[in-house]
Amino acid sequence: MSSNEDSMDDVNEDSFDRQQQRLTDRSKRVAQTKEILSKQAVKSKEILSKQAVKIAKQAEEHEQFINKVTHFCGVLGFGGFCFLLGARPQDIPYVYCVLYITFVPLRWIYYRYKKWHYYLLDFCYYANTIFLVMLLCFPRHERLFMVCFSFAEGPLAWALIVWRNSLVFSSADKLVSVLIHLLPGIVFFTIRWWDPVFFEAMHPEGTAKRASWPYAESKSFLWIWLFLVPLAAYSLWQMLYFLIVEVLRRQRLLRDPEVMTSYRELSKKARKANNIWWRLSGLLGEQNRLFMYILFQALFTVATMALAVPIFLSYRLHIVFQIFKVSATIWNGGNFLLEVMPRQVILKKKKKTEVPSEPIQQDRSLVEPECANSPENHQS
Numbered sequence: 449m450s451s452n453e454d455s456m457d458d459v460n461e462d463s464f465d466r467q468q469q470r471l472t473d474r475s476k477r478v479a480q481t482k483e484i485l486s487k488q489a490v491k492s493k494e495i496l497s498k499q500a501v502k503i504a505k506q507a508e509e510h511e512q513f514i515n516k517v518t519h520f521c522g523v524l525g526f527g528g529f530c531f532l533l534g535a536r537p538q539d540i541p542y543v544y545c546v547l548y549i550t551f552v553p554l555r556w557i558y559y560r561y562k563k564w565h566y567y568l569l570d571f572c573y574y575a576n577t578i579f580l581v582m583l584l585c586f587p588r589h590e591r592l593f594m595v596c597f598s599f600a601e602g603p604l605a606w607a608l609i610v611w612r613n614s615l616v617f618s619s620a621d622k623l624v625s626v627l628i629h630l631l632p633g634i635v636f637f638t639i640r641w642w643d644p645v646f647f648e649a650m651h652p653e654g655t656a657k658r659a660s661w662p663y664a665e666s667k668s669f670l671w672i673w674l675f676l677v678p679l680a681a682y683s684l685w686q687m688l689y690f691l692i693v694e695v696l697r698r699q700r701l702l703r704d705p706e707v708m709t710s711y712r713e714l715s716k717k718a719r720k721a722n723n724i725w726w727r728l729s730g731l732l733g734e735q736n737r738l739f740m741y742i743l744f745q746a747l748f749t750v751a752t753m754a755l756a757v758p759i760f761l762s763y764r765l766h767i768v769f770q771i772f773k774v775s776a777t778i779w780n781g782g783n784f785l786l787e788v789m790p791r792q793v794i795l796k797k798k799k800k801t802e803v804p805s806e807p808i809q810q811d812r813s814l815v816e817p818e819c820a821n822s823p824e825n826h827q828s
Contacts, residue, residue, distance in 0.1 A: 515618040522617030537638040566709045575599040598678035600632035602756040614780040
């Protein structure tokens with residue numbers, strides 16, 4: 449019996465050792481796989497970054513030709529969009545989706561090369577991503593529509609006006625900025641007031657017809673879904689933005705001062721101008737300027753979301769607001785063409801004639817991207 453028990457113990461011990469060895473080998477294989485995948489991810493990221501820089505450099509070499517093509521396509525596209533808006537308003541949301549999916553990745557390539565890619569974390573892109581999900585996946589969700597309406601006719605629409613977006617057909621960057629801030633409001637305007645498809649879907653036989661879709665059941669329902677819920681969604685974005693930019697990527701940003709973020713650009717220009725915003729942001733001391741920036745942006749968002757409520761309720765007011773937004777972008781475009789662009793041309797010519805050993809420092813206020821949250825561009 450004793451020998452049998454010993455042999456059983458040996459067998460159990462051998463089995464345990466084999467099982468332990470299997471677990472050890474499996475852990476090693478998992479660790480090796482993780483290491484390989486991590487290396488491949490880093491390699492893929494480097495390849496994508498290099499390709500983005502290469503494409504952006506090639507675009508800069510052929511800038512004049514690209515501007516001509518952009519102007520040609522932009523004018524034709526604008527005319528076609530206006531025709532479609534009158535003839536088939538129900539197709540406008542799909543046009544917006546196609547344009548956004550096409551042009552925003554191209555903007556990332558250009559911004560990655562310029563070290564402006566952190567602008568793509570701004571609220572305007574967060575909101576447009578939600579618009580895309582709503583239009584493609586939940587087109588008849590009334591509450592989600594109201595949240596999107598608040599974003600589009602609140603912070604995005606007023607950023608278009610306050611930060612002076614320009615409708616310049618020869619500039620792809622400016623056209624994309626107008627697309628991001630102006631087009632969502634037009635999309636939700638057509639859905640709310642003009643889209644016959646939604647009217648048929650939301651007005652079953654035997655029910656009283658509504659003047660618009662969606663229908664506000666009560667004032668409390670209106671304020672919850674046009675103000676409180678959008679404000680909560682904005683707060684979530686603000687927390688995520690702070691976590692990514694000021695915590696997770698903080699060391700990366702400190703190592704490279706050329707990498708721009710919204711806060712960096714705004715504070716840099718405000719300091720240079722020594723304007724009222726710079727003085728107000730310093731009320732709580734130098735170390736609290738970021739907090740003051742977040743506070744000002746939150747106040748702007750609250751105010752513009754509140755203004756979206758009467759726009760939602762009134763067809764006439766909504767029409768006037770659309771005309772006002774389009775007029776503002778056209779006026780700003782004329783201002784850019786007549787005042788800013790001539791200075792850019794002079795600056796480029798001067799730069800070409802300068803001795804290479806004494807390069808001219810280019811004025812960033814003339815070349816900064818439209819998504820820079822600065823008084824000369826926009827905040828979103």
